Amino acid sequence: MIQLYHVSKRYPNGCDALNDVTLRIREGEFVFLTGASGAGKSTLLRLLLVMERATEGQILIGGRNIHVLRDSSVPFLRRNIGVVFQDFRLIKNRTVFENVAIALEIMGLGRKEIERRVNQLLEGLRLIQRAHSPVTDLSGGEQQRVAIARALVNEPAILLADEPTGNLDPELGHDIMQLLIDINRRGTTVAVATHDAYMIEHYGLRTLVLHKGKLLEDRPRVSVRPGQDVRPPPSPLVYGSPLAMQPPVAAAESSLASAADPDAVEAP
Amino acid sequence: MKRPPRPDYVLRQAWLLVRASPWLAAVSSLTIALALALVGVFAMVLFNASQLLHDLGRSLTLTVYLRENALDTDIAAVQAKVRTHAGVKGVRVLTADQDRTRNTKLLPAELLQGLDEAAIPGQPVIEVDLNADLGSRADVDTLSAWCKSLKAVQSVEDAEFGAEKLRLLFAFVEIARTIGLVLTFVLLASAMFFVFSTIRLSVFSRKEEIEILALVGATPVFIRVPFLVEGVLQGLCGSLLAAGLLGLLHLELLGLIRDVHMLNLSATLLPPGMIVWLVLGGPLVGLAAAAVSVGRYLKV
Ligand SMILES: Nc1ncnc2c1ncn2[C@@H]1O[C@H](COP(=O)(O)OP(=O)(O)OP(=O)(O)O)[C@@H](O)[C@H]1O
Ligand SMILES: [Mg+2]
Numbered sequence: 001m002i003q004l005y006h007v008s009k010r011y012p013n014g015c016d017a018l019n020d021v022t023l024r025i026r027e028g029e030f031v032f033l034t035g036a037s038g039a040g041k042s043t044l045l046r047l048l049l050v051m052e053r054a055t056e057g058q059i060l061i062g063g064r065n066i067h068v069l070r071d072s073s074v075p076f077l078r079r080n081i082g083v084v085f086q087d088f089r090l091i092k093n094r095t096v097f098e099n100v101a102i103a104l105e106i107m108g109l110g111r112k113e114i115e116r117r118v119n120q121l122l123e124g125l126r127l128i129q130r131a132h133s134p135v136t137d138l139s140g141g142e143q144q145r146v147a148i149a150r151a152l153v154n155e156p157a158i159l160l161a162d163e164p165t166g167n168l169d170p171e172l173g174h175d176i177m178q179l180l181i182d183i184n185r186r187g188t189t190v191a192v193a194t195h196d197a198y199m200i201e202h203y204g205l206r207t208l209v210l211h212k213g214k215l216l217e218d219r220p221r222v223s224v225r226p227g228q229d230v231r232p233p234p235s236p237l238v239y240g241s242p243l244a245m246q247p248p249v250a251a252a253e254s255s256l257a258s259a260a261d262p263d264a265v266e267a268p
Numbered sequence: 269m270k271r272p273p274r275p276d277y278v279l280r281q282a283w284l285l286v287r288a289s290p291w292l293a294a295v296s297s298l299t300i301a302l303a304l305a306l307v308g309v310f311a312m313v314l315f316n317a318s319q320l321l322h323d324l325g326r327s328l329t330l331t332v333y334l335r336e337n338a339l340d341t342d343i344a345a346v347q348a349k350v351r352t353h354a355g356v357k358g359v360r361v362l363t364a365d366q367d368r369t370r371n372t373k374l375l376p377a378e379l380l381q382g383l384d385e386a387a388i389p390g391q392p393v394i395e396v397d398l399n400a401d402l403g404s405r406a407d408v409d410t411l412s413a414w415c416k417s418l419k420a421v422q423s424v425e426d427a428e429f430g431a432e433k434l435r436l437l438f439a440f441v442e443i444a445r446t447i448g449l450v451l452t453f454v455l456l457a458s459a460m461f462f463v464f465s466t467i468r469l470s471v472f473s474r475k476e477e478i479e480i481l482a483l484v485g486a487t488p489v490f491i492r493v494p495f496l497v498e499g500v501l502q503g504l505c506g507s508l509l510a511a512g513l514l515g516l517l518h519l520e521l522l523g524l525i526r527d528v529h530m531l532n533l534s535a536t537l538l539p540p541g542m543i544v545w546l547v548l549g550g551p552l553v554g555l556a557a558a559a560v561s562v563g564r565y566l567k568v
Contacts, residue, residue, distance in 0.1 A: 049483065076270075078485035091477045093284075106486040108271025150484065 001027040001158065001189045002048065007057035009043050009213075017043035019213035020057070025191060027157070030184040032200050033193040035210035041193035044210070045160050048191075049083060050074045062157065079107065082151030082188075086163040088143045090135045090150075096122070097131040100149045107154065121149050125179075141172035148179060152188075159183060161192045165199070177203070273490045282497035285470050292469065293502050296462040300506025300550050301513065303455035307549070308514040310448030311542045312521075317441045318403075321434070325402030330429040332418055334392040336364060342423035343392055349421065350396050353414060357397040364390045391425070398429070405438040456553060459506070463499050463557035470495060471565045478568065488568045495566060496558045503554025507547050514538070514546070 002025040009018040018040045025031050033041045046052045047059060050066055059066050061077065069077060090099050097118055104114045122128045125145050130138060135146055144164060151159055161180060165173030177192075177199060184190040194200065200207050204222030208215060286293045332350065334343060343361060350359055362370065368390025372380065375388070400411055408431055418427045471478070481491050518538070 051483070072487075075482070075485045075487045078483065083483060089476075089480050089483070091480055102481065102486075103484050105273065105277050106481065106484060106490050108273055111274070111276070 001025055001029070001062060002191070003058075003060040004044075005058045005060075007047065007054050007059060009040070009047060009052060010055045011052075016213050018047070018054075018210075021210075021213070021215045022057075023208060023215055023218065025189060027189055028184070028187055030181065030190045030205050031192070032203075032205055032207040033191055033210065034195055034197075034200055034207055035216070036195065038212075039210040040213045041195075041210055042162050043213075045083075045162050045191070045193055048158075048160060049078060049081060075106075079103075079154060080156050080158065082148075082154075082156040082159040084144070084147050084151050084159070084161040084164045086166040088140075088147045088167075090143060090146055092134075092136055094135065095132050096127060096135055096138065096146050099135050099146055100153050103150050103153045117153060118149075121153050125149050140168050141175060144168060144172075144176055145179070148176070148183075152183065156188065158189045158191070161190070163194055164192065165194065165196065173199070270487075273493055278493050278497055281494035282501055285474075285494060285498040286501055288473065289466065289469060292462075292466040293498075293505075296459065296466050296502045296554075297505035297509065299455065299459035299462050300503055300553055301509035303452060303459045303553075304507060304510035304546050304549050305513045306448070306455055307452050308510060308538065308542070308546055309517065310444065310452065312514075312517075312538055314441060314445055314448065315539050315542070317437070317444070321402050321437060321441070324434065324437075325398075325400040325407075328398040328400050328402075328429055330396040330398055330415065330427065332394040332396065332424055333426040334394065334423050335425045336391045338392050338423040343394070346418070346421055346424060347394060349418070350394060355399045355401070357399050359397075360395040362393040362395065364392050367391055367393050402434065402438075405435055405442070408434045408438060460553055460557040460560075463502055463554050464561045466502065467495055467499055467558045467561035468565050470498060471562065478566065482568050491568050492562050492566055495562045496555060499554035499556075499558025499561075500551045501554070503550035503552065505550070506554070507550025510546060510550065511543075 002023075004021050004023050007018055007021045008016070010016050021040075021044070033044060035041055043052065047054055048061065048066075050069060054067060057067075062080070064077075066077065091102065094102075100118045100122065101114050104117060119128065119131070122131050125148070127142065127145055127149065130142065135143060138146065144167075148164075159180070164180070165176050168176060173196070180190055180192060181203070206221045207217075207219040209217040209219065332346060334346065347359055347361060350356060368388050371390060372388055380388075398411075400407065402408060411429065412431045415427045415429060415431070418424055478491055
């Protein structure tokens with residue numbers, strides 16, 4: 001699903017944020033991206049979103065080389081990649097509903113269709129009561145759930161999260177992580193940048209360790225089925241929600257789809 | 269899947285942008301309205317002035333005064349020369365006696381008392397009814413030149429058609445047109461500047477939102493269109509205001525014309541094409557100014 005070949009990124013100020021990184025993330029996989037501050041985690045995610053272009057090397061997403069992607073095609077790539085940030089990046093003067101709907105508005109969908117899909121998702125995320133509140137009235141945890149809803153509403157094949165729990169207290173952080181894992185179980189490829197060592201330890205999922213722009217270590221998922229003891233069952237947050245009943249349509253339809261990955265986190 | 273943004277979404281966003289800075293939007297709309305109303309007023313004046321001049325030109329009379337000793341053959345020769353000119357509708361010849369009788373009628377009776385018949389001036393006259401297409405001062409000059417060529421004939425004493433008055437009228441129209449153009453240009457430029465600044469502030473205030481939209485996969489068109497429509501809305505408000513102002517003025521003037529009936533103004537004080545341009549003008553000006561602002565400040 002995501003392949004990097006000898007990717008380097010040097011910022012205009014001469015800072016080498018990534019240095020000869022080669023890695024592969026398969027469809028349906030869940031990976032943590034970790035490393036000290038300044039290791040290049042955000043830079044890697046920014047390259048995948050084409051917010052920056054690699055200085056050297058090739059990046060393939062769903063088999064497409066984004067190195068040669070024209071600027072005019074970038075928006076269409078981004079519609080296949082949901083993204084969540086530490087600071088939520090919600091549009092402040094709009095409601096919860098509008099913030100989620102925007103991901104469908106940009107595709108020019110009809111009003112009815114947008115309402116149906118957004119409400120369904122908000123229901124699953126227990127946000128429906130707040131649908132018409134301004135996002136700024138929500139707590140941090142709720143705002144992050146809104147951001148996740150926005151990232152998911154058009155059913156992207158990939159979900160990227162840059163320190164999604166960084167601004168939340170540990171309990172809320174755990175909720176959000178659980179939500180991301182549930183999303184992954186339904187087929188979405190998920191990559192989460194974090195420097196929360198406890199979190200990584202706790203979930204025992206595949207972890208890519210960056211150090212000063214280099215890929216230092218690729219720790220595989222703990223092979224004993226960790227879900228049995230470490231992970232609680234899928235949280236009621238989205239369990240039984242519309243997401244559970246529908247396979248991710250975007251993944252199935254888009255050119256990004258490829259063979260299912262055996263390493264995917266299985267539901268217990 | 270490359271669908272355009274939904275019109276109701278774009279309109280709503282544009283409306284929110286306008287509402288976010290209502291005073292700036294109002295100033296922009298007002299300057300556009302002022303500029304357009306001015307264009308309208310000058311168009312009214314110029315349109316009616318040139319109508320008036322055309323009407324004058326259509327019923328112009330050129331009078332050729334012949335010398336008192338002119339022979340019938342001379343008169344016939346002049347008459348023939350006059351008829352060769354295009355636009356001559358009719359030619360009337362008055363003998364010296366006929367001219368005297370006419371002049372007598374023109375003078376007040378008490379002035380004529382005890383006056384010798386011979387003392388009243390009279391000379392052979394040719395009156396030429398002209399249908400001249402007077403579009404500019406140059407047309408008056410052309411006619412003057414022809415008039416002069418008539419004067420060059422031996423038996424002709426004088427020939428005139430009121431060229432000086434016509435020239436003066438045309439000069440007035442030209443001055444009005446120049447003033448109108450300059451004022452319109454200045455006002456339109458400042459209106460555009462106001463819209464441009466308003467949109468620039470809008471773009472700056474939505475910097476974060478623009479970044480987010482780009483991140484979730486909005487195309488540059490999707491991001492830009494609401495700002496362009498914001499400009500169009502400001503222009504539209506300006507146009508409607510200007511139309512209202514001109515409508516009121518129009519009614520006032522029509523009332524005035526009915527009172528002072530001798531004024532020969534056409535009932536449509538504005539040419540219909542001009543009305544279309546005034547209504548379209550605001551949105552076009554708004555769109556142009558917004559496009560410049562968005563092109564310069566909205567980078568995606
Ligand atoms: N826009 C930029 N221009 C110049 N240098 C940058 C830019 N963004 C990041 N860098 C530099 O690139 C390096 C990697 O930054 P990056 O943000 O990818 O690190 P990170 O792993 O996400 O760190 P953190 O955990 O603090 O978020 C850092 O040294 C940083 O200073
Ligand atoms: Mg970072």
